[in-house]
Amino acid sequence: MGDLQPRAGVHYPRSSGEFQSWFAADDDCLDFLDWLRWPGGFVCPKCGHGGGWAVADGRYKCAACGKRTSVTAGTLFDRRRTPLTGWFTAGWMFAAQKDGVSALSLQRSLEIGSYPTAWAMLHRLRSVLVRPGRDRLSGTVEVDETFIGGEEPGLRGGRAKGKKSLVGVAVEVRQPRGYGRCRMEILPDASAGSLRPFLTRHVEPGATVITDGWMGYHGIAGLGYAHVRRSQRAARARGEDPGKLLPGVHRVASLAKRWLLGTHQGSVDDAHLQSYLNEFCFRFNRRRSRSRGLVFYRVLELAIGHDPVRYRDLVAAPKPKAKTPAAPSQRGRPPSIERPRAARPWRTAHLA
Numbered sequence: 268m269g270d271l272q273p274r275a276g277v278h279y280p281r282s283s284g285e286f287q288s289w290f291a292a293d294d295d296c297l298d299f300l301d302w303l304r305w306p307g308g309f310v311c312p313k314c315g316h317g318g319g320w321a322v323a324d325g326r327y328k329c330a331a332c333g334k335r336t337s338v339t340a341g342t343l344f345d346r347r348r349t350p351l352t353g354w355f356t357a358g359w360m361f362a363a364q365k366d367g368v369s370a371l372s373l374q375r376s377l378e379i380g381s382y383p384t385a386w387a388m389l390h391r392l393r394s395v396l397v398r399p400g401r402d403r404l405s406g407t408v409e410v411d412e413t414f415i416g417g418e419e420p421g422l423r424g425g426r427a428k429g430k431k432s433l434v435g436v437a438v439e440v441r442q443p444r445g446y447g448r449c450r451m452e453i454l455p456d457a458s459a460g461s462l463r464p465f466l467t468r469h470v471e472p473g474a475t476v477i478t479d480g481w482m483g484y485h486g487i488a489g490l491g492y493a494h495v496r497r498s499q500r501a502a503r504a505r506g507e508d509p510g511k512l513l514p515g516v517h518r519v520a521s522l523a524k525r526w527l528l529g530t531h532q533g534s535v536d537d538a539h540l541q542s543y544l545n546e547f548c549f550r551f552n553r554r555r556s557r558s559r560g561l562v563f564y565r566v567l568e569l570a571i572g573h574d575p576v577r578y579r580d581l582v583a584a585p586k587p588k589a590k591t592p593a594a595p596s597q598r599g600r601p602p603s604i605e606r607p608r609a610a611r612p613w614r615t616a617h618l619a
């Protein structure tokens with residue numbers, strides 16, 4: 268899978284029209300996931316044998332060990348009741364819209380009546396975004412902490428009453444200007460004991476790390492970083508704005524806060540803030556991607572390679588508040604019998 272260079276119009280849709288014509292029925296979605304999971308043909312997840320045959324219940328039977336496996340078994344889509352067309356629509360809205368989609372908008376776009384269902388779908392998609400073993404930031408990296416959150420749902424326009432979370436922010440600084448990738452993580456506090464693990468998890472040794480003068484960053488040269496400290500006090504003495512010492516971190520943090528208030532209208536509780544921060548960083552790090560279809564492809568690729576996520580893991584803390592359901596939509600998909608079979612260009616390209 269890693270060797271494939273996905274092509275527009277073949278491996279991912281170029282437009283919403285193409286998306287709709289490719290994935291109008293569950294069968295088409297299933298075939299796409301089948302191809303994405305096993306581009307070279309079925310491989311048994313139990314014994315690793317390559318080869319088997321399709322059996323009547325739609326699963327594959329391994330030619331070596333005889334185990335039956337469905338395309339979605341052991342992936343994010345395992346045992347999900349929502350039709351795959353619903354999942355694909357969620358993935359498309361999630362990826363194709365620059366700022367993503369709120370649970371309420373997704374609920375309105377799907378024929379699913381429940382806000383918690385839409386909420387859980389989006390949280391499942393969010394949970395695949397952090398790939399284990401992904402590269403750490405490198406080059407020149409600004410690091411700082413900021414407070415985020417504390418907006419109580421339902422108190423829009425009123426005073427924020429919730430608790431704010433301390434968030435570590437790291438962003439690559441490019442020369443002569445501009446920024447590379449970012450990472451954000453909730454921190455228990457701003458002590459060296461919290462900041463050092465944050466650095467080592469997200470920044471490659473050998474990088475130049477720029478921080479303010481906070482003592483929590485003292486001694487990070489000992490972790491293998493070239494440490495550049497910018498002192499607030501010195502900036503103030505020079506008549507400069509100490510808030511602009513770390514413009515990259517400042518930029519990322521303000522974009523993240525604006526995104527939380529915009530797309531999600533601030534209704535993000537503390538327990539789920541980290542997954543929203545992951546989504547924000549995923550978007551920020553792909554902001555120059557010219558093709559939203561490719562982002563959609565990457566989300567599905569991560570999802571088909573991800574373990575199932577249980578509902579009780581998503582709701583480790585408070586359940587989403589039920590919202591008044593929107594009026595049922597009249598938009599429906601035609602039954603597959605009335606519609607011509609989709610082209611499935613990913614198959615033809617693979618055989619070529």
Ligand SMILES: [Zn+2]
Nearest residue numbers: 311314329332
């Ligand atoms: Zn097997």
